[in-house]
Amino acid sequence: MSTRSQNLMPWRLSVAPMMDWTDRHCRYLHRLMSRRALLYTEMVTAPALLHGDAAALLRHDPAEHPVAVQLGGSDPDELSAATRIACAAGYDEVNLNVGCPSDRVQSGCFGAVLMKSPDLVADCLAAMIEASSVEVTVKCRIGVDEQDPHEVLPAFLERVRGVGIRRVAIHARKAWLAGLSPKENRTVPPLDYDLVLAMKRAFPDLHVSINGGIETLDQAEAFLAQGLDGVMIGRAAYHAPAMILMDADARIWGDPPSGRTAEDVARDMLPYIAAHLAEGGRLNQVTRHMLGLFAGRPGARAWRRILSEGAHRPGAGPELVERALAEVTPLAA
Structure with missing residues (x-):
């Protein structure tokens, strides 16, 4: 085929x-x-x-x-x-x-x-x-x-x-x-x-x-x-x-490998999150689906903890995702 x-x-x-x-x-x-x-x-x-x-x-x-x-x-x-x-x-x-x-x-x-x-x-x-x-x-x-x-x-x-x-x-x-x-x-x-x-x-x-x-x-x-x-x-x-x-x-x-990483995906979610918040939505409505994004990776626990503890708080926004992302250990080149 x-x-x-x-x-x-x-x-x-x-x-x-x-x-x-x-x-x-x-x-x-x-x-x-x-x-x-x-x-x-x-x-x-x-x-x-x-x-x-x-x-x-x-x-x-x-x-x-x-x-x-x-x-x-x-x-x-x-x-x-x-x-x-x-x-x-x-x-x-x-x-x-x-x-x-x-x-x-x-x-x-x-x-x-x-x-x-x-x-x-x-x-x-x-x-x-x-x-x-x-x-x-x-x-x-x-x-x-x-x-x-x-x-x-x-x-x-x-x-x-x-x-x-x-x-x-x-x-x-x-x-x-x-x-x-x-x-x-x-x-x-x-x-x-x-x-x-x-x-x-x-x-x-x-x-x-x-x-x-x-x-x-x-x-x-x-x-x-x-x-x-x-x-x-x-x-x-x-x-x-x-x-x-x-x-x-x-x-x-059989597509060519994209070369993209989970970090790229997290960053690509930021404009979507900003638009959702601008409509009156809450951060945790989106980030609850992102908790497993780094499963198996060093820093995944800190990523989950920061989002789980902070995303429901009033005023939480894309900067919380960026703070959580900073805890994830980059993949080796």
Whole structure:
């Protein structure tokens, strides 16, 4: 595959949608490290878009592209209307959440609980596809509760493929809707990477991305080498973004090395921070996403401490970031 054709496939590496984490400030930071990786919003519920401040919920910087919006819901009409709103806002993809196990998601009858209702999911997706001017995709689990993933997952994929879905991201764990917290659901159920690989073999026409427990670019490259179309990384990309994203364009897409450093990224955030503060925002709304920028580097602890202790204080501004940056030991030439 040529580098040119690879460059047209941002889903080869993506940063997972994560509630309370992948907001617009986080995505702007991540885009400074990778021009290619596909970025996702936090999940936005269809009712929130229809009855709340859609402009605020969907706000994003043009620099974030390629960027996808993830919707939550289980009503085809609501999801259709929400899809139209998201497309009008300029997103590059609309994704349906069929994987989140949180209590508030279950109470709204969407997220992972929808793995139990594949026909409803299909109806929702069909409505979204009809309303959308961009690709509609799905993020799901391998199953929930007592379901047998080896039976449930292929049937689910067959059903969604039948309404026109061509790209799926599969979190390679079950979700236990009772007995485990959302946090535990991200770590306790065992990973079944082999099942996801088997699904790619069984559905060669689907673009399949794998998600769950992936912490390094080495792992990502290994999955791509085994035939998967994409890798979606969550917590590792948030807690140590430079380790995942700074070299991603070169290693995943074959671009020339950028030569940029995490220090460059921190400095490039300063004008963005200044603009955010000028709008009445607070420093910690941005810098909370920057705490892991120097993970594994000498001085990283001081960087985190200075930002954590000072960014919430009245009047805190870009100079605090510069003071924290001075504590980071430069990389050897």
